[in-house]
Amino acid sequence: MSAAAAQEFVRCARTALAARGRFMVALAGGSTPRRSYERLGVEPLRGQVDWNRLEFFWGDERAVPPDHRDSNYRMACEALLNGLALDPLRIHRMEGERADLDAAARDYEAELARAFGMAPSGEPPAFDLVMLGMGPDGHTASLFPHTAALRETTRWVVANPVPRLGTQRLTLTAPILNRAARVVFLVAGAEKAEALAEVLEGPADPARLPSQLIRPRPGGLVWIVDRLAAARLTRPLASPPTQPAT
Numbered sequence: 001m002s003a004a005a006a007q008e009f010v011r012c013a014r015t016a017l018a019a020r021g022r023f024m025v026a027l028a029g030g031s032t033p034r035r036s037y038e039r040l041g042v043e044p045l046r047g048q049v050d051w052n053r054l055e056f057f058w059g060d061e062r063a064v065p066p067d068h069r070d071s072n073y074r075m076a077c078e079a080l081l082n083g084l085a086l087d088p089l090r091i092h093r094m095e096g097e098r099a100d101l102d103a104a105a106r107d108y109e110a111e112l113a114r115a116f117g118m119a120p121s122g123e124p125p126a127f128d129l130v131m132l133g134m135g136p137d138g139h140t141a142s143l144f145p146h147t148a149a150l151r152e153t154t155r156w157v158v159a160n161p162v163p164r165l166g167t168q169r170l171t172l173t174a175p176i177l178n179r180a181a182r183v184v185f186l187v188a189g190a191e192k193a194e195a196l197a198e199v200l201e202g203p204a205d206p207a208r209l210p211s212q213l214i215r216p217r218p219g220g221l222v223w224i225v226d227r228l229a230a231a232r233l234t235r236p237l238a239s240p241p242t243q244p245a246t
Helices: 002-020 031-040 072-079 101-116 190-201
Strands: 023-027 054-058 060-062 129-133 157-162 167-172 182-187 220-225
Touching: 002 023, 002 031, 002 129, 002 182, 002 220, 031 072, 031 129, 031 182, 054 072, 054 101, 060 072, 101 157, 101 167
Parallel strands: 023 054, 023 129, 129 182, 182 220
Antiparallel strands: 060 167, 157 167
16 A cells, blocks of 8 residues: 555656656655655655655644654654755745744745745645545544634635644645645555545535545545455445556
């Protein structure tokens, strides 16, 4: 599963670099993406990407400093970015440690606008790739069930209070996630089987199952799942690629 996701990353990166000379990607947190990032940082995949032409963003961040063990930024740095010797200006982290997360969200919108060369008050920019996970409750990024961010229609980034966790998170919103050229969900584990079946095969209920909000147009949506997570699905799944990306 992690190999398939890493190969999809490489394929998307090479396509974008050939077409536009740069690759804009939003990374996910969690243990499953970590294994994919670790694969990208070593051969044979490492040598297949011109890393100096990539720009890294995050889909969400916890309200912690960047060196905290729960930081999505720290995880990606340890698994991949620290070993690539990248220009720091190409790494755009969310500042989850700030006391005013609303201000941090607006500053991240401004950072996105600068990086993409767009007006912050206009249409959202289009990532070449967004990597997402899904929780057992059907949440993705930090779009949790029945939270205010699910109703957002214009902002690209918001601070989202999550009462169930007693905290706030920074998160990209559905309007910008659905502009991506490609969205890849990574879902693993038996504890997510029921939610995955409901998200993919159940009736529309995005307030309860926020992953249903993610329907990129005109981009593509790919689900990479393991057998445990797929156990309750009734429709057949496509097999992952068996050859390394070239």
